[in-house]
Amino acid sequence: MESNTIFLPIIMAIIGLAFMLVKAMWVKKQDAGNEKMQFISKNIKEGALAFLNAEYRLLLIFVIIAAIALGVIAFFVPTTHWLIIIAFVFGAFFSALAGNIGMRIATESNVRTTQAARTSLPQALKVSFSGGTVMGLGVAGLAVLGLSLFFFLFTKLFLIGEGSFYNEMTMVLEALAGFSLGAESIALFARVGGGIYTKAADVGADLVGKVEAGIPEDDPRNPATIADNVGDNVGDVAGMGADLFGSYVATVLASMVLGNYIIKEMADANGGFTDAFGGMGPILLPIVIAGVGIIASIIGTLFVRISSNDAREAQVQRALNTGNWLAIILTVIACYFLIRWMLPESIHMKFFNEGYKEVANINVFFATIIGLAVGGLISFFTEYYTGLGKKPVLNIVQNSSTGAATNIIAGLATGMKSTFSSVLLFAGAIWGSYALAGFYGVAIAASAMMATTAMQLAIDAFGPIADNAGGVAEMSELPEEVRGRTDILDSVGNTTAAVGKGFAIASAALTALALFAAYVTFTGIDGINIFKADVLAALFIGGMVPVIFSALAMQSVGKAAMEMVKEVRRQFKEIPGIMEGTGKPDYGRCVDISTKAALREMILPGAIAILSPVLIGFVMGPEALGSYMAGVAVSGVVWAIFQNNAGGAWDNAKKSFEAGVEIDGKMTYKGSDAHKAAVTGDTVGDPFKDTSGPSMNILIKLTCLVGLVIAPILGGHTSEIAMLQEEIRKEVDVTMSVGENEKTEAVITISEIVDGKTVKNEVLIEGTPEEIEQKVREIKEE
C-alpha cells in the first residue's frame, strides 16, 4: 500500500509558498512613500499585530483546553490516536500563520499601493493585487502543505496492514480531522472576534468622532481611528482568510473520508481494491485537485494586469475576471485528467434506497463542474441583490424617502428574498452532484469549488488593501489624482468583496454538506430519520442555534462599541490639546479595548458553537446529532445569506446617495433626509454583514467538524470491538442429502469476509434433520 502520489500536492504547495515568498519580497522592495504615509501605515500595522498577539494569547488557552479534550477522546477511542492533538495544534498554528502573513502583507501593501498610485494605476493594481496574491497563496499553500504532510505521516504510522485498510485509513483520517478542527477554531476567533472588533471600532469611532466631536472620518485626532483601520484588516483580511482556510481544509478532509468509504464499498464487493495509487486513488484525488488548484491560481494571477494609466473600473474588473476565469478553466481541465487518471473507470457505489450502482468516473468530473458553477452563480446572485444600480438596492433607496423605518423594512425584505435563488442553487447542487456520484460527488464538487481558493482570496484581499491605500492617501493629504486612482481600485474592491462573501457562504454550505456526509460514515449509522421524535427535536434545536449565535454576535458589537465610546470621550476630555492636534491621542488604548472586548465577547457564542454538538451528541445520540447538524446548516445558510445581503444592500443604498439618486423625480444627495434614513439602515446592516452574517459560515462548519471529531465515540462503529471483529461477515449455506445408515448428511459452507478477502470453510456433519437444523442454528449464532 505505497504511493508516491502524495508528494504531488506537497510539491505544488511548496511551489505555491515559494511563489508567495517571491511576491512578498517584491512588495516589500517597493517604495513605501514619504514619512507621513509610513507613520500612518506603521500605526495600522502595529494595531493589527497587537490584535493578533492578543488573539494568540487567548488562543493558547483555548488550544490547551481543546488539546486536553482531544486527549480524552484519544484515550477512550482506540481508533483516535493521540496524534490528533498534534494535528490540531498544527492546524491552529498553520491557520494563524496564514492569517499573520496575510495581515502583515496587507499592511505593507496598502501604503506601497498609495505610493505606486502617485505615478501609475497599472503599478498600483500590481502592488495591491500582489499583496492579495501573497495572502491567497499563503492560505492555500499552508493548507495543502499541512494536510498532505500529516496525511503522509499518518499513513506511514497507521497504514501497517494489521487491520483492514478501511479501519486503518479511518484512523489516519480521524487524526487528520484534528488538523481541520484546529484550522476552524482559529477561524472562529478570526471571523467572529474579528467581526466584533471591526464593528466596535467602526461604530465607536464614528459615534464620538463624527457625531459628537464633529471631526471627519479617519481624522488622526480621533483616538479610535487606528482601531477602525485595523478593524478593516482584521475583519476583511484575516477573518476571510481564516474562514476560507477552514473551508478549504475541511472540504478536502471530508472528501478523503468519503473516498475511503467508497474504497471500502468496492473492496467489499470485489474482495479487495487496488489501483496505481496504493489502493487509495479516491482518497488522494481531492488533495491533488487542491494542489493543482494552487498552480492554476498562480498562472491566473500572472494575467491580472492592465497596461493603460487611464484605465477605469471596467478594465480593472476585466483584468481580475481574466485571471479568475483562467484559473477556473485550468482547474476544470486538470480535474478532467486527474479524475480519469486517479479513479477507477467505474465506481461501485451505494445509493440509499436504490442500492449499489456502477458510477462512471466521468460523473465525478461532472460533479466538479457543478461545484464550480455554484461558486460562480452564488457570486452572481449576491451581486444582483447588493449591487449598486440594481433593482433591489434602488428599491431600498426609494423607500428611504419615507424614513428610516421603511428603509429598514425594505432592506430586511431584500435580504430575506435573496435567500430564494441561493438556497435553490444549493439544493440543486446537492441533488445534482449526489445523483451523479453520491456524497463523494458532493464532496468533490465542493473540493473543486475550493480549488481556486488562492485566486479567490487574492481578489478578495486586494479590496481592503486598495481601500486602506485610499485611506492613507487621504490622511497623508496626497494630490487628488492619487485618490482618484485608488478609488478606482477601491470601487472594484467593493464588488469583489460582495462576491467573496457569496463564495465564502457557498464554500461553508458545501463544506458542511461534505462533513455531514462524512459524519454519517464515521458513526456508521444508517441515516438520519427525522420521523424519530428525538431526531426531529434535535432538528428544531439546530434550526434555532444560528439565530441565537447571530443575536449574541450583534449584541456584542453593541457592548464593545459602548466601551469604545467611553474611552474616546475620556481621551477627548483628559488629554490636553488633543483637538488642536498638539496632544497625541492614545491609539494603543483604543486598539486594546477593541481587542479585549472582541475576544471576551466571542467566548459565549464560541462555546455555544463547540459545546452544543457535544452535548446533543452525548445526550441524544449520533442520529440526533446528525439532525442537529442539518438544522444548523439549513438555518445557518439561510441566516447567512439573509444577513449578508441585507447588510450589503443597505450599504450600497447609502452609497447611492453619494452620486445622487432620483426619488419621485427629484435628484437627492448626501445630507438629505432620505440619505439620513439610508445611513440608519447601513448602521443596522453593519453588524449584519460584517459580524453575525459571516460568522454563520464558521458556526456551520465548526458544528459539523466537532460532530465529525466526536463521531467515533458516539457511533462505536470504529470502536475496539469493531477493530477486533474486523468486518466479519458470514454466510452459511447448507446442502443436505440422505447418506448411508439412513442418516441425513449435510455440508455446511461457511463463507466469511475477513479484511476484504473471502474465506470459505466446509463442515460435513450427519445426523437426524433435527440435529442438523440445530447445528446450523448454532453456527449461525456464533
Added chain:
Amino acid sequence: MESNTIFLPIIMAIIGLAFMLVKAMWVKKQDAGNEKMQFISKNIKEGALAFLNAEYRLLLIFVIIAAIALGVIAFFVPTTHWLIIIAFVFGAFFSALAGNIGMRIATESNVRTTQAARTSLPQALKVSFSGGTVMGLGVAGLAVLGLSLFFFLFTKLFLIGEGSFYNEMTMVLEALAGFSLGAESIALFARVGGGIYTKAADVGADLVGKVEAGIPEDDPRNPATIADNVGDNVGDVAGMGADLFGSYVATVLASMVLGNYIIKEMADANGGFTDAFGGMGPILLPIVIAGVGIIASIIGTLFVRISSNDAREAQVQRALNTGNWLAIILTVIACYFLIRWMLPESIHMKFFNEGYKEVANINVFFATIIGLAVGGLISFFTEYYTGLGKKPVLNIVQNSSTGAATNIIAGLATGMKSTFSSVLLFAGAIWGSYALAGFYGVAIAASAMMATTAMQLAIDAFGPIADNAGGVAEMSELPEEVRGRTDILDSVGNTTAAVGKGFAIASAALTALALFAAYVTFTGIDGINIFKADVLAALFIGGMVPVIFSALAMQSVGKAAMEMVKEVRRQFKEIPGIMEGTGKPDYGRCVDISTKAALREMILPGAIAILSPVLIGFVMGPEALGSYMAGVAVSGVVWAIFQNNAGGAWDNAKKSFEAGVEIDGKMTYKGSDAHKAAVTGDTVGDPFKDTSGPSMNILIKLTCLVGLVIAPILGGHTSEIAMLQEEIRKEVDVTMSVGENEKTEAVITISEIVDGKTVKNEVLIEGTPEEIEQKVREIKEE
C-alpha cells in the same frame, strides 16, 4: 363496528353553540349608547363586513379551483372519495362563518362596552368578555360540530366492512382532511390578507393623517380612519379566530389519523382490535376531548367577573386567569377519565429503532399534561420577551437613546434571542410526549392544548373589543372616567394579545408536528432520511420558504400602504371642506383599497404556500416532501417567534415612553429623540408582529395539510393495489423429519395475516431434502 360515542362531541358542540347564541343575544340587548357612538360603531361594522364580503368573493374563486383540484385527486386515488370536496367546502364555510360571527359580535360589543363603561367597570368587562366568548364558542362549536358530523357521515358511508378497518377508516380520514384543508384555506385569507389589510390601513392613515396633515389618530376627518379601525378587527379578531379554528381542526384530525394507525398496529399484533367504541376508541378520543373542552370553557367563562367598580388591571387579569385556569384544570381532569375510559389499558405501539412497546394509557394522559404545559409556558416566555418593564424591553428603551439604528439592532437581537427558550420547549415537548406515547402522544398533547380554544379565544378577542371601546369613547368625546375604565380593560387586553400570539404559535407548531406524523402514516414511507441527498435538498428548500413568505408579506404591506397614502392625499385635495369637518370623507373608498390590496397581495404568498408542497411532492417524492414539511416547520417556528417577539418588544418599548423612562439617569418622555427612535422601531415591528409573523402559523399548517391531502397519491400506500392486497403478511415455517420409505417428511406451516386476522395453513410433503428445499422456496416466493 357501531358506536354512539360520536354523538357526545356533537351534543357538546351544540351546547356550546346554544350558549353562544344566548350570550350573543344578551350582548345585542345591551344599550348601544348615543347616536354618535352608534354612528362610529356602524361605520366600523360596515367596513369590517365589506372586507368579509370582498374576501368571500375571492374565496369563491379559490374554493372552485381547489374543489376541481381535489376532484382530480379523488378521481385518480381510489381511497380518496369525491366527498372530500364537500368536506372542503364545508370546512371553508364553517371557518368563514365562525369569522363572520366573531366580527359581527366584536363590532357590536365595542360600542356596548363603551356604554357600559359609562357607569360600571364590572359591566364593561362583562360585555366585552361576552363578546369574546361568543367568538370563542363560535369557533370551537362550529369546528367540533363540523368535524364530528362529517366523521359520523363518512363512517356510515365508508366503514362497511368490505375492506380492512384500517383502510376504510383511512378513507374516512382522508375525506375529513378536506374539512381541515378548507378551514386552513380560510385562515390563509383571514390571517395573511387580514394582516396586510390592518397594517396597510394603519400605516396609510398615520403617514398622511398624523405626519402630513397633522391631525390626531382616529380623527374622523381622516378618510382612512375607519379602515384603520376595521383593520384591528380584521387582523386581531377574524385573523386570530381563523388561525385557531384551523389549528383546532387540524390537530384533532391528525390525532384521529394517528389513532387509526395505532389501532392497526394492535390489530396486526393481536389478530384484531375491539373495544366498547366500535373498535375506534383511540380515533374518537381526540374529538371527545375537544367536545369536553367546550364545556370546560363555558364553565370557565362563568367565573370571569369582577365585583368592584374600583378594580384595577390586576383584578381584571386575575378574573381572566381564574376562568382560564379553571377551564384548563377541568380539561385535565376530564382527559384523565376519558383516556382511562376510551383507550385500552395497554397500547401496543411501534417506536422507531426500539420496535414494539406496550404503552400504558396513563402515559397518554401525561402527554396531555405536556401539551397544556407548552401552552402555558410559551405564553410565559412571550410575556417575558415583550412585556412592559421586563429586561428585554428596557434594554431596547436604553438603546433608543443612541438613535433608531441601535433601537432596531436591539429589537432584532431580542426577537432572535427569544427563539431559544421557545424552541427548546417545543423540542422537549416533542421528545417527551413521543417518549410517553409515540406520535399519538404528540398529537394528543396538541389536542389537549387546543381543547380550551374557546376560552383562549374569548380572552383573546376581548382585547380588541376593549381597544375599540376605548376608541369609540375617544371619538364620541365621552368623559375621562369612561376612557379610564376602558383603558384598564385595554391594558389587560394588550397582555392577553401577546399571550394569545404565543399560544397561536405553539398551536401551529404542535399541529404541524401532528400533521407531519399523520403524513408519514398516510404515505406509508418508512421515515424521512435526510442522509438522502434529495431529501436533504428538500429540507433546505423548506427552510427557505418561510423567509420568502415573510418577505413577500412585508413588501405587500408597503405596497398597499402606498396606495392608501395616495387615496387619502387625493381625498384631502379633492373633497371640499374635508379638513374643516364640513365635507364628509369617503371612508368606503379607503376600506375598498385596503380590502382589494390585501386580497391581491396575498395571492402570491398563498400560491407559494399551497403549490410548493404539491410541486415538491410530485417532482421529488413523498420522503422529500416530508423533509420539506420539516424544513418549513422548523424555519417557520423560528421566524414566527423571532418576528412576533421582536415586533411586540418594539411596540412596548415605544409604549414605555408614555409613562416616561429613565435613560442615563434622566426621565425621558414622548416627543424626545429617544422616543422618535422607538417609534421607528415600532413601525418596523408592525408588519413583523401583525403580518409576516402570524402568517408563519398558517404557512406551517397549510404546508403540512396540503402534504397530507396529496399523500395518498404520492405514497401509493392506500392505493388500489394496496386495497386489493389487503395487508397480507406471510410467515413460512418448516419442520422436517425422516419418515417411512427413507424419505424426508416436512410440515410446512404458512401463517398469513389477512385483515388483521391470522390464518394458518399446513402442508405436508415428502421427498428428498433437495426437493423439500425447492418446495419451500416456491411457497416463499408465491
